[in-house]
Amino acid sequence: MTRTSLNRRILLITAIILVLLVTYVVTKKTSAPVRPIELTHEATSSSNTAVTTKEEIVRVTSVIDGDTIEIEGGRRVRYIGINTPEIAHSGTKEECFGSAARDENSSLVNGKTVRLVRDVSDTDTYGRLLRYVYVGDEFVNETLMRRGFARAEPVKPDTLFASQFFSAQTEAKQENRGLWRACKSSVDTRG
Numbered sequence: 001m002t003r004t005s006l007n008r009r010i011l012l013i014t015a016i017i018l019v020l021l022v023t024y025v026v027t028k029k030t031s032a033p034v035r036p037i038e039l040t041h042e043a044t045s046s047s048n049t050a051v052t053t054k055e056e057i058v059r060v061t062s063v064i065d066g067d068t069i070e071i072e073g074g075r076r077v078r079y080i081g082i083n084t085p086e087i088a089h090s091g092t093k094e095e096c097f098g099s100a101a102r103d104e105n106s107s108l109v110n111g112k113t114v115r116l117v118r119d120v121s122d123t124d125t126y127g128r129l130l131r132y133v134y135v136g137d138e139f140v141n142e143t144l145m146r147r148g149f150a151r152a153e154p155v156k157p158d159t160l161f162a163s164q165f166f167s168a169q170t171e172a173k174q175e176n177r178g179l180w181r182a183c184k185s186s187v188d189t190r191g
Helices: 003-029 098-109 140-146 162-174
Strands: 037-042 050-065 068-071 075-079 113-117 129-135
Touching: 050 098, 075 140, 098 129, 098 140, 129 140, 140 162
Parallel strands: 075 129
Antiparallel strands: 037 050, 050 068, 050 113, 068 075, 113 129
């Protein structure tokens, strides 16, 4: 990487951070609904492909399970980078801590206004939006992990917070929180 290329990337990242900071400050000062923000920037990978970062403010209408919600307009959102135990549905058996994960997710987001942040991919193979989810300043994906309701399962190319998620998972395991206490025999081989 040349010095000029590095300087351009640093300048681009600085500009993106500045735009996000200004947007955050403006959002905090006004109670008016915020429209989606779309920024296009050069990726930091060697491929130099365009990546779109998008934020959207929406209301959660229901909680499907520990890592999936439904938002206004009937759209479903799958949390990026984490996986919670499954709940019973369509003839499948509930995994250990599935209901607890769904209930924790519900207590964090149900009926609330959340900020959805896209990484690289827009949707998964089921058509669900793939997003990082925030309630105010609380990073819901990480909170579920840190409290022991989820496992870190980053899927490329959406790996922006992978190291942060693995760190939160390690903390939850070491502190024997949530599923790491309740489901020892079923999670030891997966996480």
